[in-house]
Amino acid sequence: MYIGEQIINPTAERLRLSTQLGVGHVVLDTRPNTQIEGDDGNWDAAKVAGYRKWVEGFGLTLECLALDVGSFLLDTVYDRPRAAGRAQKLRADIRAAADGGLTMLKYNLQMVGITRTGRRSGRGGVLESAFRAADYTVQADRAHSYWGVGHPGGGVAGADIAVNAVGTAEAVGQVIAEETRGVTAAQAWSALEQLVEAILPAAERAGIRLAAHPHDPAFPKGGLNGVEHVVGSIEGMERYLDLAPESAAHGINFCQGTVAEMSSEPSPYVREAIRRIGGRGRIYMVHFRNIKGGFCDFSECFPDDGDVDMAAAIRAYRAVGYQGILCPDHVPASDLDPARERFFAFALGYTKGLLQAA
Template structure:
């Protein structure tokens, strides 16, 4: 296993910092990734190659790029022709990634963003994004949820509040749950089945892994606003793999925080998931993050202070033979670290220490 970072629109300076902090891999999370697009919205293989070589010039590998699904999941339920047109573009992106030497793309099955209900104080007054199902209301959803690459803010009314970005490309085609309409349990699986059926053959041919991020967070029984999160449980993750269990291209962007949110015993859930999917070779990359709390009531946390035993997780990854990237993700916010670089540095140092001590 090795350290890595997810970066949006990385710069030379930011890549230098990643390398100096000991990262060996980079995941480019830019959505849409305009640096590799042509005028028709297609990835240009040579530009993908150039991006990879640029990152390699800093002594790191380009492990993965984000696949911008847009509204394909919702469209597959409401406008099939539009969804098929988007699928054709996504297949071209996957093929270009393979041609450009990038071994993996990642995506999320969220149709309505990553739902959060507020921000609360954490250690030393840091601001921690939280989800408490009993506090849910659409205004909190609009203000505090993650939409695509648009991050939740700290509660102030300002133009950078996610609701102001609604409809921009960076929101990934995601809507408020109140706007999406009813998405039943069966609808959720129908959309996911459509997506994998459209993309997997191309990924297999190109030798590219499809790393799927499960639903964040797990929703309560009956969903929220009629929207169900069908991959909000380990059973849902098992069903996802059963779509094509033998495929070397189908697996997970294995987010520890998201899996912890699925259970009232977060640590047990994470350890179970590692032991379930690790031996199958279905853990393609790891978001090595923590939460405080559990199912339907949690806050995001620094890795050393949460409900998941991170040392036990490292030990479990080693036991199942995982050798890939570990990325920090969803660190809290602070006015003394507005770019979150110091917080991410802390996470990387903490993870490196675990890798050196847990054998």
């Protein structure tokens, strides 16, 4: 295992900082990916290769890019022709990624934004993004959730984080739940099955591994605003993998924070999820983060300040033979570190220390 960073549309200076922090591998999210698209709107293999070589020029390995699923999942329910068009683009983008020298792409299963209901004060006055199902209102959703590459704090004081706003290109097709006509569990599973059928054969032919990010957060039974989050438990992740159980192209972007949010006992739950998903060899990358609280009532905190035993998690990854990247994710926000660079640096150093100790 090794430390890495997941960065949104980094500048040259940001990649230089990564190398100075001891990072050798990066996962980059360039959505809506216009810088690697050709005139037809699909990824251009030469541009993908050029972008990869630009990253390699800093002494870094480009581990993965973000495949933009857009509104495909919702469209399979409410706009089938548009879903069919997106499926064609996704297959073309996967082929271009392989031709451009990539071996892995990550993608998100969100149909609506990453739902949050507020912020809580953490140590030293940092603001931790929080979700409490009992506090859910449409107004709280609109004010505190985030979409696509947007994140609370985006666009502040030179931060290289996209401004967080539904309806922008950076929201990449994700919407607020209120704006949908609802998604039942049956509709959600049908949409996910269609996604796998649409993209997995192309990935298998191209030699690309696909890493799916589970639903964040796990919703209460019955969902919120009529939307169900079906990949919001270990069983949900297993069922998603079982849509193509023999395919080595079909795996999980194991967001440890998201998994922790699935249980009222997050630390043992995370270890059980690592055992079951990692035991299948289907953890393809890890968002190594922590939370305070648990199912339907949590906040996102520094890695050393939450309820998940991070050292025990490292041991669990080792036990199942995981050898890949560990990326910090979702650190708190502060006016003292608007781009969150110092906070991510702390998380990287903490993670590297755990690896050395293990």
